[in-house]
Amino acid sequence: MKPLLFDDIDQPGLNTLDVYRRRRGGYEMLAKALEMEPADVLAQLQASGLRGRGGAGFAMGTKASFLPKGDMDKYVVCNADESEPGTFKDRELIQKNPHLLIEGLAIAAHAVGANKAFIFIRGEYAHQADILEAALDEAKAANLLGGLDLWVHRGAGAYICGEETALLDALEGKRGNPRLKPPFPAVQGLYRGPTLINNVETLMNAPIILRMGGEEYAKIGTERSTGTKVVSVSGCVQRPGNYEIELGIPSRELIYGLAGGPPEGRAIKFWFPGGSSAPVLPGTDEYLDLPYDFESMAKAGSMLGSGAIIVVDDSVPVMNVAMKTAKFYRHESCGKCTPCREGTNWTVKMLERIDSGEATPMDLDIMASICEQIIGNCLCVLGDSMAMPIGSMIKHFRPEFEAHIEAARERNGLGVAVPQFNRDEHAGPMPALT
Amino acid sequence: MAIDPTRIRRYEHGSRVPGWDDAVDLTKAPAVVPDPATTPVPAELRSEIEGYMARYPDFRSAAIPALHAAQRLHGWCSPTAIEQVACVMRLTPGYLTAVATFYDMFSTTPKGAHDVFVCTNISCSLRGADRIYETMQRVAGSDPEFHVKPFECLGACDIAPMASVDGEYVGPLEEADCTLIVEDVKAGRPVLRDKQLRGMKTAGDR
Numbered sequence: 001m002k003p004l005l006f007d008d009i010d011q012p013g014l015n016t017l018d019v020y021r022r023r024r025g026g027y028e029m030l031a032k033a034l035e036m037e038p039a040d041v042l043a044q045l046q047a048s049g050l051r052g053r054g055g056a057g058f059a060m061g062t063k064a065s066f067l068p069k070g071d072m073d074k075y076v077v078c079n080a081d082e083s084e085p086g087t088f089k090d091r092e093l094i095q096k097n098p099h100l101l102i103e104g105l106a107i108a109a110h111a112v113g114a115n116k117a118f119i120f121i122r123g124e125y126a127h128q129a130d131i132l133e134a135a136l137d138e139a140k141a142a143n144l145l146g147g148l149d150l151w152v153h154r155g156a157g158a159y160i161c162g163e164e165t166a167l168l169d170a171l172e173g174k175r176g177n178p179r180l181k182p183p184f185p186a187v188q189g190l191y192r193g194p195t196l197i198n199n200v201e202t203l204m205n206a207p208i209i210l211r212m213g214g215e216e217y218a219k220i221g222t223e224r225s226t227g228t229k230v231v232s233v234s235g236c237v238q239r240p241g242n243y244e245i246e247l248g249i250p251s252r253e254l255i256y257g258l259a260g261g262p263p264e265g266r267a268i269k270f271w272f273p274g275g276s277s278a279p280v281l282p283g284t285d286e287y288l289d290l291p292y293d294f295e296s297m298a299k300a301g302s303m304l305g306s307g308a309i310i311v312v313d314d315s316v317p318v319m320n321v322a323m324k325t326a327k328f329y330r331h332e333s334c335g336k337c338t339p340c341r342e343g344t345n346w347t348v349k350m351l352e353r354i355d356s357g358e359a360t361p362m363d364l365d366i367m368a369s370i371c372e373q374i375i376g377n378c379l380c381v382l383g384d385s386m387a388m389p390i391g392s393m394i395k396h397f398r399p400e401f402e403a404h405i406e407a408a409r410e411r412n413g414l415g416v417a418v419p420q421f422n423r424d425e426h427a428g429p430m431p432a433l434t
Numbered sequence: 435m436a437i438d439p440t441r442i443r444r445y446e447h448g449s450r451v452p453g454w455d456d457a458v459d460l461t462k463a464p465a466v467v468p469d470p471a472t473t474p475v476p477a478e479l480r481s482e483i484e485g486y487m488a489r490y491p492d493f494r495s496a497a498i499p500a501l502h503a504a505q506r507l508h509g510w511c512s513p514t515a516i517e518q519v520a521c522v523m524r525l526t527p528g529y530l531t532a533v534a535t536f537y538d539m540f541s542t543t544p545k546g547a548h549d550v551f552v553c554t555n556i557s558c559s560l561r562g563a564d565r566i567y568e569t570m571q572r573v574a575g576s577d578p579e580f581h582v583k584p585f586e587c588l589g590a591c592d593i594a595p596m597a598s599v600d601g602e603y604v605g606p607l608e609e610a611d612c613t614l615i616v617e618d619v620k621a622g623r624p625v626l627r628d629k630q631l632r633g634m635k636t637a638g639d640r
Binding site: 006009010073082083084085086087088090091092095096116122123124125126127151153154155156157158159170171172173174175176191232234235236239240241242243258259272276308310312316320321324325328331332334 | 492494495497498501532533536537539551554555557560561585587588589591592594598601603631635636638639
């Protein structure tokens with residue numbers, strides 16, 4: 001497969017307007033789009049079947065079609081607040097090919113009839129934001145944007161701002177708290193106007209789709225996961241990095257073929273298929289042979305998410321990863337809604353109890369039930385994002401957690417844990433309240 | 435965001451000093467929008483903030499860029515810095531403090547001039563980031579010029595374990611690099627020139 005986004009990405013000077021236009025036909029597709037009717041551009045995006053690359057995997061064309069027609073102020077916001085642990089694709093794409101993002105964003109803005117747009121980039125990406133601003137200045141000076149008012153907005157370090165409604169609040173100059181949905185941003189978003197929010201990689205595909213034609217693009221990948229995907233592979237692999245693949249290739253080929261697999265003499269214990277928010281999958285053949293696409297990952301009980309694979313080898317105790325994951329979400333929980341604020345906090349406390357030997361295997365059941373009760377009960381998916389991986393670690397590695405509890409108890413001279421409380425045995429109807 | 439346990443004052447036996455969760459002193463009049471006549475604001479800061487305010491349909495959107503600018507000038511989001519931003523933006527200091535305390539990159543307590551953010555998230559810790567952080571803390575933690583902080587995923591797991599030194603991404607780090615980082619920063623040189631992310635090729639071509 002010929003790469004689309006990573007095609008000769010290290011070409012010297014690609015971040016300048018001159019090279020981008022001369023060698024890549026840059027901004028030709030924007031000029032073409034501006035001559036087309038917005039509805040026709042939208043039709044091309046819909047025909048491509050492109051699904052959002054930020055994590056949710058929602059069809060981009062469909063999302064854009066939800067914006068009302070008419071003359072009101074509409075906005076396009078690019079979500080470049082890439083903070084999902086294990087994800088670093090947008091960083092490399094922005095740093096090396098910033099004009100492709102600007103062109104894609106301008107095409108999307110034309111398709112939905114917006115005349116004001118923002119790129120919300122995380123504050124830590126200072127170097128990338130500088131490059132993006134320089135590219136934007138060039139594009140504005142050459143008068144290429146066709147009346148679109150576009151600005152780069154730097155965030156200030158908060159994972160939650162990757163959530164679309166929290167991002168809008170941050171962009172409005174507030175604390176980044178998620179909003180209750182509905183109304184969805186497509187109807188009422190930034191400054192209460194209809195807003196299209198897309199990930200960097202999603203928008204970068206727009207010029208490519210116009211060049212190839214939507215239907216031609218849909219032939220790449222699988223039927224319901226079309227196109228290519230830049231996958232960030234990290235953790236216990238020999239060649240961590242970004243790899244562009246056609247959706248649907250076996251996961252094994254990605255982890256072993258491209259990223260070199262785990263270090264010599266080590267085996268994969270488990271892996272996160274889509275960033276730290278995705279439920280983990282064991283490193284067995286059953287899972288490694290699955291095609292890497294949206295449907296197969298969902299069917300296996302996990303998700304493709306932002307396309308970030310974190311590999312954990314058999315030298316790492318699962319407790320360490322669980323603790324890191326839970327602490328991260330506790331720190332990043334915005335505190336607006338209770339299940340997430342309390343659930344993440346108590347999960348960390350219970351993991352610490354396991355580590356200090358004060359836990360019994362019953363605590364694993366309690367932890368699993370906390371996770372169950374967070375999922376689906378929060379304003380946004382941050383709470384779910386902790387509950388899903390932690391729940392899956394307990395499910396797949398329960399004996400290891402139990403052994404950890406016993407070892408910690410013994411170390412601290414607390415004796416053998418009380419026998420396990422069997423929930424099924426004790427479960428019965430709730431006594432009636434009198 | 436969870437309450438930072440280190441900021442809750444405790445007695446020696448462990449219980450919390452009364453007043454740790456006091457919201458505000460209700461007998462005091464709330465801080466109002468600062469009076470421009472009595473709040474001097476450096477001209478450069480003022481024009482930078484006004485430039486940001488002109489970009490957005492709602493001027494309040496400039497809060498984060500304005501706080502970035504004030505933090506650059508004052509070294510941290512000090513009460514003076516917040517008051518100056520509040521004066522230019524015609525907002526209350528309370529509003530801006532609420533914003534500043536939400537985000538990890540703003541510091542509402544004094545800090546060293548040079549930020550060293552060591553990523554200690556999953557991918558980096560699988561490659562020894564916790565050891566790097568400990569070493570960095572030992573080498574520069576007590577130096578008032580430095581602000582060493584463990585940070586959540588900085589988005590550079592391909593060069594794990596890594597750190598962001600004054601915004602410059604460097605990695606993969608070894609323990610010996612921590613001393614070199616301190617030396618480079620003190621000498622005003624580019625930090626770890628061979629390990630900077632900015633010049634690196636994509637993984638497939640490395």
